[in-house]
Amino acid sequence: MRPIPYGRQDINQEDIDHVVSVLKSDWLTQGPAIEQFENIVARYCGAKYAVAVNSATAGLHLGALALGLTESDSLWTSPITFVASSNAAFYCGAKPDFVDIDLTTYNMSMEALEKKLRASAKPKVVVPVHFSGLSCEMKKLRELSEKYGFKIMEDASHAIGSSHDGVKVGACEHSDLCVFSFHPVKIITTGEGGIVTTNNKELYEKIKILRTHGITREAQKLSENDGPWYYEQQHLGFNYRMTDIQAALGLSQMKRLENFVVRRNQLANVYKKEFEGLPLAWQVISDKNLSAYHLFVITLDLSKIKKTHLQIYKELQSHNIGVNLHYIPVYRQPYYKKLNHVPSDFPNAEKYYQTAITLPLFPSMTDEQQKYVIEAVRRVLV
Numbered sequence: 001m002r003p004i005p006y007g008r009q010d011i012n013q014e015d016i017d018h019v020v021s022v023l024k025s026d027w028l029t030q031g032p033a034i035e036q037f038e039n040i041v042a043r044y045c046g047a048k049y050a051v052a053v054n055s056a057t058a059g060l061h062l063g064a065l066a067l068g069l070t071e072s073d074s075l076w077t078s079p080i081t082f083v084a085s086s087n088a089a090f091y092c093g094a095k096p097d098f099v100d101i102d103l104t105t106y107n108m109s110m111e112a113l114e115k116k117l118r119a120s121a122k123p124k125v126v127v128p129v130h131f132s133g134l135s136c137e138m139k140k141l142r143e144l145s146e147k148y149g150f151k152i153m154e155d156a157s158h159a160i161g162s163s164h165d166g167v168k169v170g171a172c173e174h175s176d177l178c179v180f181s182f183h184p185v186k187i188i189t190t191g192e193g194g195i196v197t198t199n200n201k202e203l204y205e206k207i208k209i210l211r212t213h214g215i216t217r218e219a220q221k222l223s224e225n226d227g228p229w230y231y232e233q234q235h236l237g238f239n240y241r242m243t244d245i246q247a248a249l250g251l252s253q254m255k256r257l258e259n260f261v262v263r264r265n266q267l268a269n270v271y272k273k274e275f276e277g278l279p280l281a282w283q284v285i286s287d288k289n290l291s292a293y294h295l296f297v298i299t300l301d302l303s304k305i306k307k308t309h310l311q312i313y314k315e316l317q318s319h320n321i322g323v324n325l326h327y328i329p330v331y332r333q334p335y336y337k338k339l340n341h342v343p344s345d346f347p348n349a350e351k352y353y354q355t356a357i358t359l360p361l362f363p364s365m366t367d368e369q370q371k372y373v374i375e376a377v378r379r380v381l382v
Protein backbone atom coordinates (compact mmCIF):
# COMPACT_ATOMS: atom_id res chain seq x y z
CA MET A 1 0.00 0.00 0.00
CA ARG A 2 1.23 3.49 -0.84
CA PRO A 3 1.27 5.79 2.18
CA ILE A 4 -1.76 8.06 2.52
CA PRO A 5 -0.22 11.55 2.22
CA TYR A 6 -1.10 14.38 4.60
CA GLY A 7 -2.18 16.47 1.62
CA ARG A 8 -2.26 16.39 -2.15
CA GLN A 9 -3.60 18.22 -5.15
CA ASP A 10 -6.80 17.30 -6.95
CA ILE A 11 -6.50 17.69 -10.74
CA ASN A 12 -9.37 16.71 -13.04
CA GLN A 13 -9.80 16.60 -16.82
CA GLU A 14 -11.20 20.12 -16.92
CA ASP A 15 -8.07 21.43 -15.18
CA ILE A 16 -5.93 19.62 -17.75
CA ASP A 17 -7.99 20.95 -20.67
CA HIS A 18 -7.64 24.51 -19.38
CA VAL A 19 -3.86 24.19 -19.20
CA VAL A 20 -3.64 22.58 -22.63
CA SER A 21 -5.65 25.37 -24.22
CA VAL A 22 -3.17 27.94 -22.90
CA LEU A 23 -0.26 25.79 -24.11
CA LYS A 24 -1.76 26.00 -27.60
CA SER A 25 -2.32 29.76 -27.39
CA ASP A 26 0.06 32.63 -28.16
CA TRP A 27 0.84 33.39 -24.55
CA LEU A 28 2.71 31.15 -22.13
CA THR A 29 3.50 34.09 -19.87
CA GLN A 30 2.51 37.76 -19.60
CA GLY A 31 -0.71 36.95 -21.42
CA PRO A 32 -4.42 37.36 -20.67
CA ALA A 33 -4.84 34.40 -18.29
CA ILE A 34 -2.95 36.24 -15.55
CA GLU A 35 -5.33 39.17 -15.43
CA GLN A 36 -8.34 36.86 -15.66
CA PHE A 37 -7.04 34.87 -12.71
CA GLU A 38 -6.34 38.05 -10.73
CA ASN A 39 -9.83 39.35 -11.42
CA ILE A 40 -11.51 36.08 -10.42
CA VAL A 41 -9.58 35.85 -7.15
CA ALA A 42 -10.14 39.53 -6.29
CA ARG A 43 -13.86 39.25 -6.99
CA TYR A 44 -14.15 35.97 -5.06
CA CYS A 45 -12.49 37.45 -1.98
CA GLY A 46 -14.14 40.84 -2.26
CA ALA A 47 -10.88 42.77 -2.64
CA LYS A 48 -10.30 45.60 -5.10
CA TYR A 49 -6.97 44.36 -6.44
CA ALA A 50 -4.96 41.17 -6.84
CA VAL A 51 -1.43 40.54 -8.13
CA ALA A 52 -0.49 36.99 -9.13
CA VAL A 53 3.09 35.95 -8.33
CA ASN A 54 5.17 32.79 -8.66
CA SER A 55 4.83 31.81 -4.97
CA ALA A 56 3.40 33.01 -1.68
CA THR A 57 7.02 33.47 -0.59
CA ALA A 58 7.48 36.00 -3.42
CA GLY A 59 4.16 37.63 -2.46
CA LEU A 60 5.27 38.01 1.16
CA HIS A 61 8.59 39.50 0.02
CA LEU A 62 6.96 42.04 -2.30
CA GLY A 63 4.30 42.82 0.30
CA ALA A 64 6.93 43.54 2.94
CA LEU A 65 8.85 45.78 0.49
CA ALA A 66 5.68 47.64 -0.50
CA LEU A 67 4.89 48.24 3.17
CA GLY A 68 8.29 49.88 3.50
CA LEU A 69 10.06 47.28 5.63
CA THR A 70 13.79 48.13 5.84
CA GLU A 71 16.94 47.42 7.87
CA SER A 72 15.84 49.35 10.93
CA ASP A 73 12.46 47.58 11.19
CA SER A 74 11.07 44.39 12.60
CA LEU A 75 8.32 42.05 11.40
CA TRP A 76 6.38 39.96 13.92
CA THR A 77 4.61 36.71 13.18
CA SER A 78 3.62 33.40 14.71
CA PRO A 79 6.41 30.88 15.41
CA ILE A 80 4.07 28.07 14.34
CA THR A 81 4.27 28.74 10.63
CA PHE A 82 6.32 27.93 7.56
CA VAL A 83 9.65 29.77 7.51
CA ALA A 84 8.54 31.91 4.55
CA SER A 85 6.31 34.07 6.79
CA SER A 86 9.31 35.41 8.69
CA ASN A 87 11.95 35.08 5.96
CA ALA A 88 10.19 38.02 4.30
CA ALA A 89 11.78 40.16 7.03
CA PHE A 90 15.30 38.89 6.27
CA TYR A 91 14.82 39.54 2.53
CA CYS A 92 14.28 43.22 3.39
CA GLY A 93 17.21 43.34 5.80
CA ALA A 94 14.74 43.62 8.67
CA LYS A 95 14.52 41.54 11.83
CA PRO A 96 11.87 38.86 12.31
CA ASP A 97 10.40 38.35 15.77
CA PHE A 98 7.70 36.06 17.12
CA VAL A 99 4.56 36.19 19.23
CA ASP A 100 3.40 33.08 21.07
CA ILE A 101 0.31 31.16 19.92
CA ASP A 102 -3.03 30.45 21.53
CA LEU A 103 -3.29 26.76 22.40
CA THR A 104 -6.95 26.49 21.39
CA THR A 105 -6.69 28.07 17.91
CA TYR A 106 -2.96 27.52 17.15
CA ASN A 107 -3.01 31.12 15.87
CA MET A 108 -1.00 34.07 17.18
CA SER A 109 -2.37 34.99 20.61
CA MET A 110 -3.77 38.52 20.65
CA GLU A 111 -3.10 38.70 24.40
CA ALA A 112 0.54 37.76 23.90
CA LEU A 113 0.76 40.31 21.08
CA GLU A 114 -0.68 43.11 23.19
CA LYS A 115 1.68 42.27 26.02
CA LYS A 116 4.69 42.32 23.70
CA LEU A 117 3.57 45.59 22.08
CA ARG A 118 3.43 47.24 25.50
CA ALA A 119 6.85 45.91 26.46
CA SER A 120 9.10 46.37 23.43
CA ALA A 121 9.97 48.44 20.35
CA LYS A 122 7.09 48.39 17.88
CA PRO A 123 7.14 46.28 14.71
CA LYS A 124 6.65 47.85 11.30
CA VAL A 125 4.61 44.90 10.08
CA VAL A 126 2.67 42.12 11.81
CA VAL A 127 2.00 38.96 9.79
CA PRO A 128 -0.96 36.97 11.16
CA VAL A 129 -0.93 33.39 9.87
CA HIS A 130 -4.39 31.85 9.51
CA PHE A 131 -3.36 28.41 10.72
CA SER A 132 -4.95 25.63 8.69
CA GLY A 133 -7.41 28.21 7.36
CA LEU A 134 -8.80 29.50 10.65
CA SER A 135 -8.82 33.30 10.50
CA CYS A 136 -6.92 35.14 13.24
CA GLU A 137 -8.85 37.68 15.29
CA MET A 138 -8.52 40.38 12.67
CA LYS A 139 -10.77 42.98 14.31
CA LYS A 140 -8.71 42.87 17.46
CA LEU A 141 -5.50 42.97 15.41
CA ARG A 142 -6.74 46.04 13.53
CA GLU A 143 -7.49 47.79 16.84
CA LEU A 144 -3.97 47.06 18.03
CA SER A 145 -2.48 48.24 14.73
CA GLU A 146 -4.28 51.57 15.08
CA LYS A 147 -3.18 51.96 18.66
CA TYR A 148 0.46 50.96 18.12
CA GLY A 149 0.94 51.95 14.47
CA PHE A 150 1.95 48.86 12.53
CA LYS A 151 0.90 47.45 9.16
CA ILE A 152 -0.86 44.12 8.68
CA MET A 153 0.02 41.57 5.98
CA GLU A 154 -2.01 38.36 6.29
CA ASP A 155 -0.25 35.10 5.52
CA ALA A 156 -3.34 33.33 4.22
CA SER A 157 -1.41 30.53 2.53
CA HIS A 158 -3.81 28.02 4.12
CA ALA A 159 -6.94 30.07 3.83
CA ILE A 160 -8.38 30.65 0.38
CA GLY A 161 -12.06 29.80 0.79
CA SER A 162 -12.09 30.65 4.51
CA SER A 163 -14.29 33.34 5.99
CA HIS A 164 -14.84 35.16 9.28
CA ASP A 165 -18.16 36.80 10.19
CA GLY A 166 -19.31 35.99 6.65
CA VAL A 167 -16.43 37.97 5.10
CA LYS A 168 -13.94 36.07 2.96
CA VAL A 169 -10.30 35.96 3.95
CA GLY A 170 -8.58 38.07 1.29
CA ALA A 171 -11.15 40.88 1.43
CA CYS A 172 -8.55 42.80 3.49
CA GLU A 173 -11.32 44.24 5.64
CA HIS A 174 -8.89 44.61 8.54
CA SER A 175 -5.50 44.39 6.83
CA ASP A 176 -3.29 46.11 4.29
CA LEU A 177 -2.41 43.02 2.28
CA CYS A 178 -3.30 39.34 2.12
CA VAL A 179 -1.14 36.60 0.56
CA PHE A 180 -2.34 33.18 -0.65
CA SER A 181 -0.27 30.17 -1.71
CA PHE A 182 -1.12 27.79 -4.54
CA HIS A 183 1.48 25.13 -3.77
CA PRO A 184 0.01 21.66 -4.51
CA VAL A 185 -0.69 20.78 -0.87
CA LYS A 186 -2.68 23.99 -0.32
CA ILE A 187 -6.42 24.50 -0.96
CA ILE A 188 -6.15 25.13 -4.72
CA THR A 189 -3.02 24.85 -6.82
CA THR A 190 -1.15 26.39 -9.75
CA GLY A 191 1.88 24.08 -9.31
CA GLU A 192 3.88 26.87 -7.73
CA GLY A 193 2.19 30.21 -7.28
CA GLY A 194 0.64 32.79 -5.05
CA ILE A 195 -1.41 35.98 -5.11
CA VAL A 196 -1.53 39.19 -3.11
CA THR A 197 -4.88 40.94 -2.56
CA THR A 198 -5.37 44.51 -1.33
CA ASN A 199 -7.78 47.44 -1.39
CA ASN A 200 -4.91 49.95 -1.45
CA LYS A 201 -4.15 51.24 -4.95
CA GLU A 202 -0.69 52.47 -4.06
CA LEU A 203 0.36 49.10 -2.59
CA TYR A 204 -1.17 47.35 -5.58
CA GLU A 205 0.85 49.40 -8.06
CA LYS A 206 4.04 49.03 -6.06
CA ILE A 207 3.72 45.24 -5.88
CA LYS A 208 2.82 45.00 -9.55
CA ILE A 209 5.90 46.90 -10.70
CA LEU A 210 8.22 45.03 -8.29
CA ARG A 211 6.92 41.73 -9.66
CA THR A 212 8.48 42.50 -13.01
CA HIS A 213 11.96 43.99 -12.42
CA GLY A 214 10.67 47.39 -11.28
CA ILE A 215 10.03 48.09 -14.94
CA THR A 216 7.08 50.02 -16.32
CA ARG A 217 6.07 50.53 -19.93
CA GLU A 218 3.52 53.15 -19.06
CA ALA A 219 6.36 55.62 -18.64
CA GLN A 220 6.68 55.70 -22.42
CA LYS A 221 3.74 58.08 -22.49
CA LEU A 222 5.84 60.51 -20.50
CA SER A 223 8.88 60.23 -22.70
CA GLU A 224 8.99 62.52 -25.70
CA ASN A 225 12.51 61.74 -26.84
CA ASP A 226 12.19 58.00 -27.06
CA GLY A 227 10.31 55.65 -29.31
CA PRO A 228 7.64 53.06 -28.77
CA TRP A 229 10.31 50.59 -27.55
CA TYR A 230 10.78 52.66 -24.45
CA TYR A 231 10.45 51.22 -20.98
CA GLU A 232 11.80 52.37 -17.73
CA GLN A 233 13.26 50.66 -14.67
CA GLN A 234 12.27 52.75 -11.70
CA HIS A 235 13.00 50.36 -8.80
CA LEU A 236 15.03 47.24 -8.17
CA GLY A 237 12.35 44.64 -8.74
CA PHE A 238 12.38 40.90 -9.43
CA ASN A 239 11.03 38.37 -11.85
CA TYR A 240 8.29 37.01 -9.61
CA ARG A 241 5.75 36.52 -12.40
CA MET A 242 3.30 33.66 -12.59
CA THR A 243 3.03 32.02 -16.04
CA ASP A 244 -0.21 31.86 -18.02
CA ILE A 245 0.07 28.07 -17.84
CA GLN A 246 -0.17 28.31 -14.07
CA ALA A 247 -2.92 30.94 -14.18
CA ALA A 248 -4.95 28.65 -16.46
CA LEU A 249 -4.76 25.91 -13.86
CA GLY A 250 -5.66 28.44 -11.17
CA LEU A 251 -8.71 29.63 -13.11
CA SER A 252 -9.97 26.10 -13.41
CA GLN A 253 -9.20 25.28 -9.77
CA MET A 254 -11.10 28.39 -8.61
CA LYS A 255 -14.28 26.83 -10.02
CA ARG A 256 -13.70 23.84 -7.76
CA LEU A 257 -12.71 25.78 -4.64
CA GLU A 258 -16.09 25.69 -2.90
CA ASN A 259 -16.36 21.92 -3.38
CA PHE A 260 -12.85 21.43 -2.02
CA VAL A 261 -13.71 23.41 1.11
CA VAL A 262 -16.95 21.46 1.62
CA ARG A 263 -15.15 18.12 1.33
CA ARG A 264 -12.31 19.20 3.63
CA ASN A 265 -14.86 20.27 6.26
CA GLN A 266 -16.75 16.99 5.91
CA LEU A 267 -13.60 15.00 6.53
CA ALA A 268 -12.57 17.22 9.46
CA ASN A 269 -16.00 16.78 11.06
CA VAL A 270 -15.73 13.00 10.79
CA TYR A 271 -12.30 13.08 12.49
CA LYS A 272 -13.72 15.20 15.32
CA LYS A 273 -16.72 12.95 15.82
CA GLU A 274 -14.65 9.77 15.78
CA PHE A 275 -11.93 11.15 18.07
CA GLU A 276 -14.38 12.29 20.75
CA GLY A 277 -13.23 10.95 24.13
CA LEU A 278 -9.68 10.07 23.01
CA PRO A 279 -6.72 11.70 24.80
CA LEU A 280 -6.16 14.30 22.11
CA ALA A 281 -7.35 17.75 21.06
CA TRP A 282 -7.75 19.71 17.85
CA GLN A 283 -8.12 23.33 16.74
CA VAL A 284 -11.19 25.01 18.22
CA ILE A 285 -13.16 26.83 15.53
CA SER A 286 -15.93 29.21 16.60
CA ASP A 287 -19.26 29.47 14.75
CA LYS A 288 -18.13 32.81 13.30
CA ASN A 289 -15.51 31.06 11.20
CA LEU A 290 -15.52 28.88 8.15
CA SER A 291 -12.09 27.27 7.77
CA ALA A 292 -10.82 26.01 4.42
CA TYR A 293 -9.21 23.24 6.51
CA HIS A 294 -5.79 22.98 4.92
CA LEU A 295 -4.59 20.71 7.74
CA PHE A 296 -6.03 18.43 10.38
CA VAL A 297 -3.72 18.61 13.38
CA ILE A 298 -4.18 16.64 16.59
CA THR A 299 -2.34 17.48 19.80
CA LEU A 300 -1.75 14.57 22.17
CA ASP A 301 -2.60 14.64 25.86
CA LEU A 302 0.61 12.87 26.83
CA SER A 303 -0.37 12.73 30.51
CA LYS A 304 -3.00 10.15 29.50
CA ILE A 305 -0.93 8.15 27.01
CA LYS A 306 1.79 5.65 27.86
CA LYS A 307 3.87 6.47 24.79
CA THR A 308 5.92 9.41 23.64
CA HIS A 309 5.03 11.85 20.89
CA LEU A 310 7.79 10.39 18.74
CA GLN A 311 6.61 6.81 19.32
CA ILE A 312 3.08 7.65 18.23
CA TYR A 313 4.35 9.55 15.21
CA LYS A 314 6.53 6.63 14.14
CA GLU A 315 3.80 4.06 14.73
CA LEU A 316 1.40 6.02 12.52
CA GLN A 317 4.14 6.19 9.90
CA SER A 318 4.62 2.44 10.11
CA HIS A 319 0.92 2.06 9.34
CA ASN A 320 1.61 3.87 6.06
CA ILE A 321 0.04 7.10 7.18
CA GLY A 322 1.80 10.18 5.83
CA VAL A 323 1.83 12.07 9.09
CA ASN A 324 3.69 15.36 9.34
CA LEU A 325 4.35 18.11 11.87
CA HIS A 326 3.26 21.63 11.03
CA TYR A 327 5.42 23.30 12.21
CA ILE A 328 8.77 23.29 13.98
CA PRO A 329 8.75 26.66 15.82
CA VAL A 330 10.65 28.89 13.40
CA TYR A 331 12.98 30.33 16.09
CA ARG A 332 14.39 26.79 16.48
CA GLN A 333 15.80 26.82 12.93
CA PRO A 334 19.61 27.04 12.75
CA TYR A 335 19.42 30.12 10.51
CA TYR A 336 17.39 31.89 13.20
CA LYS A 337 19.80 31.08 16.05
CA LYS A 338 21.57 34.42 15.57
CA LEU A 339 18.41 36.15 16.80
CA ASN A 340 18.94 34.54 20.21
CA HIS A 341 15.33 33.65 20.83
CA VAL A 342 14.68 31.70 24.01
CA PRO A 343 12.18 28.85 23.55
CA SER A 344 10.80 29.43 27.05
CA ASP A 345 9.53 32.83 25.82
CA PHE A 346 7.06 30.85 23.71
CA PRO A 347 5.63 28.24 26.11
CA ASN A 348 2.54 27.52 24.02
CA ALA A 349 4.47 27.08 20.78
CA GLU A 350 6.83 24.72 22.62
CA LYS A 351 3.96 22.72 24.11
CA TYR A 352 2.30 22.55 20.70
CA TYR A 353 5.53 21.35 19.08
CA GLN A 354 5.89 18.58 21.65
CA THR A 355 2.39 17.20 21.04
CA ALA A 356 1.20 18.00 17.50
CA ILE A 357 0.77 15.57 14.60
CA THR A 358 -0.78 16.39 11.22
CA LEU A 359 -3.10 13.69 9.86
CA PRO A 360 -4.04 13.21 6.19
CA LEU A 361 -6.70 15.57 4.84
CA PHE A 362 -7.29 16.33 1.16
CA PRO A 363 -10.44 16.55 -1.01
CA SER A 364 -9.90 13.28 -2.86
CA MET A 365 -9.31 11.32 0.37
CA THR A 366 -11.85 8.50 0.38
CA ASP A 367 -14.08 7.55 3.31
CA GLU A 368 -12.24 4.21 3.41
CA GLN A 369 -8.86 5.91 3.65
CA GLN A 370 -10.13 8.07 6.46
CA LYS A 371 -11.59 5.10 8.31
CA TYR A 372 -8.20 3.42 8.05
CA VAL A 373 -6.48 6.49 9.54
CA ILE A 374 -9.01 6.74 12.38
CA GLU A 375 -8.60 3.05 13.25
CA ALA A 376 -4.83 3.41 13.25
CA VAL A 377 -4.97 6.45 15.56
CA ARG A 378 -7.23 4.56 17.98
CA ARG A 379 -4.89 1.59 17.91
CA VAL A 380 -1.65 3.48 18.52
CA LEU A 381 -3.04 5.55 21.38
CA VAL A 382 -3.60 2.54 23.66
Ligand SMILES: *Cc1c(COP(=O)(O)O)cnc(C)c1O
Pocket (backbone or CB within 6 Å): 054, 055, 056, 057, 058, 081, 082, 084, 085, 129, 155, 157, 158, 180, 181, 182, 183, 192, 193, 194
Ligand atom coordinates in the same frame (compact mmCIF):
# COMPACT_ATOMS: atom_id res chain seq x y z
C1 LIG B 1 3.03 27.20 2.00
C2 LIG B 1 3.24 28.37 2.88
C3 LIG B 1 4.01 29.47 2.51
C4 LIG B 1 4.82 29.51 1.26
O1 LIG B 1 4.07 29.30 0.13
P1 LIG B 1 4.82 29.08 -1.29
O2 LIG B 1 3.70 29.36 -2.27
O3 LIG B 1 5.28 27.68 -1.31
O4 LIG B 1 5.90 30.07 -1.38
C5 LIG B 1 4.08 30.55 3.37
N1 LIG B 1 3.44 30.54 4.55
C6 LIG B 1 2.71 29.49 4.96
C7 LIG B 1 2.01 29.56 6.27
C8 LIG B 1 2.59 28.36 4.14
O5 LIG B 1 1.89 27.31 4.56
